[in-house]
Amino acid sequence: MKKYVFTPGPVPVPSEVLIEMAKPIIHHRTGEFEAIFAEIREGLKYIYETGQEVFILAASGTGAMEASVANTLSRGDKALVVNGGKFGERWGKICRAYGVEVEELMVEWGREENPADVQKALDNDPSINSVLIQASETSTGVKHPTKEIAEITGKRDDVILIVDGITGVGVFKLPFDEWGIDVLVGGSQKAFMLPPGLSFAAMSEKAWNFYERSDLPKFYFDFKAALKNAEKNTTPYTPAVTLIVGLAVVLKRFMAEGRENMHTRHARLALATREAMRAIGLDLFVQDTPSTALTTIVAPPEIGAGKVVAGLRDEFGITVAGGQDQAKGKIFRVSHIGDIDKTDTLSVIADIESVLSLLGYEFNFGAATKIASEILAES
Amino acid sequence: MKKYVFTPGPVPVPSEVLIEMAKPIIHHRTGEFEAIFAEIREGLKYIYETGQEVFILAASGTGAMEASVANTLSRGDKALVVNGGKFGERWGKICRAYGVEVEELMVEWGREENPADVQKALDNDPSINSVLIQASETSTGVKHPTKEIAEITGKRDDVILIVDGITGVGVFKLPFDEWGIDVLVGGSQKAFMLPPGLSFAAMSEKAWNFYERSDLPKFYFDFKAALKNAEKNTTPYTPAVTLIVGLAVVLKRFMAEGRENMHTRHARLALATREAMRAIGLDLFVQDTPSTALTTIVAPPEIGAGKVVAGLRDEFGITVAGGQDQAKGKIFRVSHIGDIDKTDTLSVIADIESVLSLLGYEFNFGAATKIASEILAES
Numbered sequence: 001m002k003k004y005v006f007t008p009g010p011v012p013v014p015s016e017v018l019i020e021m022a023k024p025i026i027h028h029r030t031g032e033f034e035a036i037f038a039e040i041r042e043g044l045k046y047i048y049e050t051g052q053e054v055f056i057l058a059a060s061g062t063g064a065m066e067a068s069v070a071n072t073l074s075r076g077d078k079a080l081v082v083n084g085g086k087f088g089e090r091w092g093k094i095c096r097a098y099g100v101e102v103e104e105l106m107v108e109w110g111r112e113e114n115p116a117d118v119q120k121a122l123d124n125d126p127s128i129n130s131v132l133i134q135a136s137e138t139s140t141g142v143k144h145p146t147k148e149i150a151e152i153t154g155k156r157d158d159v160i161l162i163v164d165g166i167t168g169v170g171v172f173k174l175p176f177d178e179w180g181i182d183v184l185v186g187g188s189q190k191a192f193m194l195p196p197g198l199s200f201a202a203m204s205e206k207a208w209n210f211y212e213r214s215d216l217p218k219f220y221f222d223f224k225a226a227l228k229n230a231e232k233n234t235t236p237y238t239p240a241v242t243l244i245v246g247l248a249v250v251l252k253r254f255m256a257e258g259r260e261n262m263h264t265r266h267a268r269l270a271l272a273t274r275e276a277m278r279a280i281g282l283d284l285f286v287q288d289t290p291s292t293a294l295t296t297i298v299a300p301p302e303i304g305a306g307k308v309v310a311g312l313r314d315e316f317g318i319t320v321a322g323g324q325d326q327a328k329g330k331i332f333r334v335s336h337i338g339d340i341d342k343t344d345t346l347s348v349i350a351d352i353e354s355v356l357s358l359l360g361y362e363f364n365f366g367a368a369t370k371i372a373s374e375i376l377a378e379s
Numbered sequence: 380m381k382k383y384v385f386t387p388g389p390v391p392v393p394s395e396v397l398i399e400m401a402k403p404i405i406h407h408r409t410g411e412f413e414a415i416f417a418e419i420r421e422g423l424k425y426i427y428e429t430g431q432e433v434f435i436l437a438a439s440g441t442g443a444m445e446a447s448v449a450n451t452l453s454r455g456d457k458a459l460v461v462n463g464g465k466f467g468e469r470w471g472k473i474c475r476a477y478g479v480e481v482e483e484l485m486v487e488w489g490r491e492e493n494p495a496d497v498q499k500a501l502d503n504d505p506s507i508n509s510v511l512i513q514a515s516e517t518s519t520g521v522k523h524p525t526k527e528i529a530e531i532t533g534k535r536d537d538v539i540l541i542v543d544g545i546t547g548v549g550v551f552k553l554p555f556d557e558w559g560i561d562v563l564v565g566g567s568q569k570a571f572m573l574p575p576g577l578s579f580a581a582m583s584e585k586a587w588n589f590y591e592r593s594d595l596p597k598f599y600f601d602f603k604a605a606l607k608n609a610e611k612n613t614t615p616y617t618p619a620v621t622l623i624v625g626l627a628v629v630l631k632r633f634m635a636e637g638r639e640n641m642h643t644r645h646a647r648l649a650l651a652t653r654e655a656m657r658a659i660g661l662d663l664f665v666q667d668t669p670s671t672a673l674t675t676i677v678a679p680p681e682i683g684a685g686k687v688v689a690g691l692r693d694e695f696g697i698t699v700a701g702g703q704d705q706a707k708g709k710i711f712r713v714s715h716i717g718d719i720d721k722t723d724t725l726s727v728i729a730d731i732e733s734v735l736s737l738l739g740y741e742f743n744f745g746a747a748t749k750i751a752s753e754i755l756a757e758s
Binding site: 063 | 382386388389390391392397398400401402403404405406407408409437438439440441442444445449472473476477478566568574575576595596597598599601616617618619620621622692698700
């Protein structure tokens, strides 16, 4: 059976990238590799909208999340963690593993963080020196208000904002310099359309000040070593060469497309999917602002999400993500990132209709694809 | 120009592996992936010669080296580091980054560690609780006596042996259980014939006792999380899916070849290369036991290694490694790991003869390929 992934990572990788990565390997201490690396540095700065260096780690996203903490904080520091899903929870776990004290702002799954609560927490406890959020919380599909939170932390020299942008960078507007984000993490298997195994991070000047006083141990993930080497178009330790070769191809495609058009592409696919699900009477899990990386759909309770996920897998060879923890069995998540276009999106919507129909859900078959096709045609 | 790598990582990747990795990506939380993962677990145990789990990290080798320290040692512990090259030096840097005290046994580059010195150091300082070595020091081409050092640490319940086997595992005999190694690190871009981006580690029972008391921070590299997930045929964080798919192909090839035959393959290619270089009057850098992962050759001093490396690159499209630090300009290193066979080896030997001749080195042209072909014909 032909296989399709509509998961918010891994995502479909363009065939021209797969082919490039399948070419005979090159060595990373060569002029050829350094030329590729120089191109990539520029491309990543373009996507991040920053003049700062964007570091490339041979690690998946969690590695870069850990690196962000280890490079800026110190034992006994107090971090304010926005926890509205699995990945917010992970920020807390990473901080605690390093002896960083954690105050959690618990946010109901499916709701976005209220910036006023961040302001209040900072005002109430002057010992908090860092705010850790997800730009896009992949477990719920919520987009948190990064810009508004950055405005709050931007007023304080002694507080940094660390943003997990793994399903945000390249997906929607998240300009590093303009908004005053201090650390921004990205991952290859998201908007970057690559296999997992690379992650990214940029640091503001304020974050570098934090680096200087940070006493948390780091070696493989040390951003200063990464910075020194990036300036020589290389990495301190052996890079994931094939993924970097693939990244160069992807970034060329993005430069041609334009970052604003990338954002529009994701937004359009997300809108079509949301409206399609609504048109057949399904609820969306996100109560506030949805991330355009994915759409989180509440399965008809009498059917349950497990059967929808299994139906898509067994009938159509499609992998979508189910819910995790408290959302398990309740939701399924359809992704709009990676090498997914309007043909793919209309296809997965039709497949969802088909599976729901087979499962006995009663609805006006075709209503989902109809509204989606209208929205997608406008582009 | 067609390109060839004869570097001790990255190494040539078999075309059937490149093709497999170029197939459309699969999701890592699927039955399909878990079936691949289960196969790989068995394959890695076979290569490691262990009943313990072998962890798979999405990180290059240095990440797994750091993980080995972070999972076993504690702040203020004292480690005995055998430093006879760049990678021995790296053990010391990693330990110090984590607040682990380091006593270094400095070994002249090109010489192997004398196990008696390890014994003496342990006897003199009972506070030393760990010995860190390279099975194969890639910067010099030396093979350190892992078995003999393991016999020493094996007699002490309070001392563990952490072995960087990045260019050792799968290259030559390094049986984890039989020799009583406590932590053994491997890397994908070496004998495993894969691109960089994966690394491996196994832990003995003794090492797990150390884990229990270890107070060094770890999250992404936490071996207990890796263990729990491996038992469910998955990883705690997003794995480098394409490399893992490639690993499954490579391990099948190794099971068919047999691990002893793998060791013989490397040994034969190394012997042919060493004898070839000797036959044309070149000195080998390793004074004691050479690693069979690579051959380290002293360039004719009147020519210098830089010109040999550049000649191979410019005339033949070949990348070999030069020397690092104190060996820079003095040596060049030719690898025997990865998808390299006797045809490749005879070819690089002929190319070295050609380049040396062009550079004005006087020798009996053909003597190197002659002896190498005799040795390779015996296989």
